[in-house]
Amino acid sequence: MTPDYPNVLVVEDEPNIRRFIRTALESEAYQVLEAVNHQQALYLLKQQRFDILLLDLGLPDGDGLTLISTLRSWSNLPILVLSARINDQDKIQALDLGADDYLSKPCSIGELLARVRALLRRSQPQLTTTYIYQFGEIEVDLQQRRVLRAGGIIHLTPIEFQLLNLFLLNTDRVLTHRYLLRELWGGSYVESNHYLRVYVRHLRQKLEDDPSQPKYFLTETGIGYRFQI
Amino acid sequence: MNLHLLSWFSLDSLVTRPRWQRYLLALLAVGCTIVIAIPLSNYLDLTNIVMLFLLSVVFVSVKLGRRPAILAAFTSVLAFNFFFVPPYWSLEIAHIQYLITLVAMLVVALTITHFMSDFREQANTALTREQQTLELYRLEKLAQENQMQMATERLRSSILSALSHDIRTPLTSLYGLAESLQLTTNNLDANTQATLIALRDQASHINNMVNNLLEMARLQAGGLQFRKEWQPIDEVIGTSIKLLKPALTQHTVKVDIPEDFPLLEFDALLMERVFCNLLENAAKYSPPRSTLSIHAKLLSDRDQAEVSLCNEGEGFPADKLEQVFELFERGRHESTIPGVGLGLSICRAIIEAHGGSIKVANQATGGSCTYFYLPLGHPPTMFSEAPSNGVA
16 A cells, blocks of 8 residues: 555445445545444554545444544544435534534535545644635734735624634534534533524625625535635 | 212202302291191101201201201291290290200201311312313323324434435435546547436436425424524525536526525525525526526515515416416426426425415516515524724
8 A cells, every 4th residue: 555645444335335435536546445334444443544534424333423432532533424314413413523524415526525635635734833814805814813805904803703713723624503602602502503693694794705605604504614715 | 978979969059059049948948847847747746846847957957058057947946936836826935945956956057067068178179189180181191192293203204314315325326426437437438428427417306306305204294303593594595506506507696685684583404495496496497697686675564574586587377376386386388397396386385384475476577586485583682792803
């Protein structure tokens, strides 16, 4: 195995899905290993180092959720969850347990590869700490707490700035409503999703080109938000 | 206590009658005793005549309560004295012994009425207890039925979720395999390329239909999975446009919603389905490179929000404006545009489940609009935050 190429572990019980995921990943020169169940996956994860885990939530011999929490006790390997279930609660739980992103089946190969690339990019060790972010015509300096739009200063309230900060630090990750509410207002507001929604709307109105068709502050319906550059 | 006796004591409602009626009845009872006793007085000892009066006092005590009983006791002694003790027709208490008769009758009357009020109380308590037991039983039965219903709904929703998983898995394979074939094989001829794209698109089309069917089933299964939350409508419009991007490549979508539009209460996933279906329809029935416009406004006088989606094109057939929402109805039967009439009927089911209404109309300038109305309700209050200059 060439160490230069990222190692991907695909945990999926359906052979046809495994097959096309492998084809897609290998077309990008990733090294792919497959597991068909929980046990095999844990075995492989303990045996060797991976760069990313693609995990189907409905495993035949147990819950994908258990695998996530087990894995998170010793590793921060990026986890991309695949789910064919209609139930959002699974995805939310997976994300709250430490999964980084999710994809609903069926999904396009282009989308799958984009998500894998984004997670791999995130997990790469940073040589310098960035505190300046740029997207569209927006420039954010987290250290100076300054937001510019096409060179002009944009005024944000403290909570709006804190929310923006969370999004920037978690670029390409799905952040659940619960996580964001707890970070912004503490434990007692975890059921008040509308606060969060109103603040995200403010951020979009101030920072998006077209707030009703956002490019950066994306909604994951029923789950949370994702900031994407 | 003997139930029969109980009913004789309690079910008779004479005690609850107005007092004057009871006094009158007590006097009547004594009168009857006199009428019966006079002809018998020649054959009976005085002692037994007293017994007849005692019986009437017992009767009055049981049926009419304490005060009428006391009245009956006094009048009985007087009547006895007056009619049956010599000298007849006079009230001389010649013999002090009749005081004993009076005292005995009073004691009997008071004792019986005392016990009677106890009995009545017990009878009432028993009756109340019986009613409470019945009520409890009814409640318990109701709770059981509720539980059954909940179990049925849980079952139904788990069947739905299993079904969605089982249908999506082969669809995922189909979609992904068709795409991956393009990745692995270079220099595919145009024909094969087109076939692969068609395969992928049809898989995606089936997926969309499955989503619609599952959403319909979810709606009909009832409230369990219905997640209404207060949220801005523009958010769900944004996600719908993004979801439908592949179908909207030929169109521009213009969204016009006031910045401070109030939050509405709805299930985001279901509302997303409404917009996806409306956008998909609008894109299908309008000419390429035209604009689809979404607009929201307040109808404060009706306490409603109006959301509309308009597109250019032929519009709906004028005689079909009502029927387009019927299940499996399509605007133009002969059209070559694919799709069953599931989309609009689901839109209606979803909007109605939110207490709203939906309609379609043709525009005078050509093209058509779909309007739906949602109740404004009472959005939760937001705490306000002091604005900062951003260099906090």
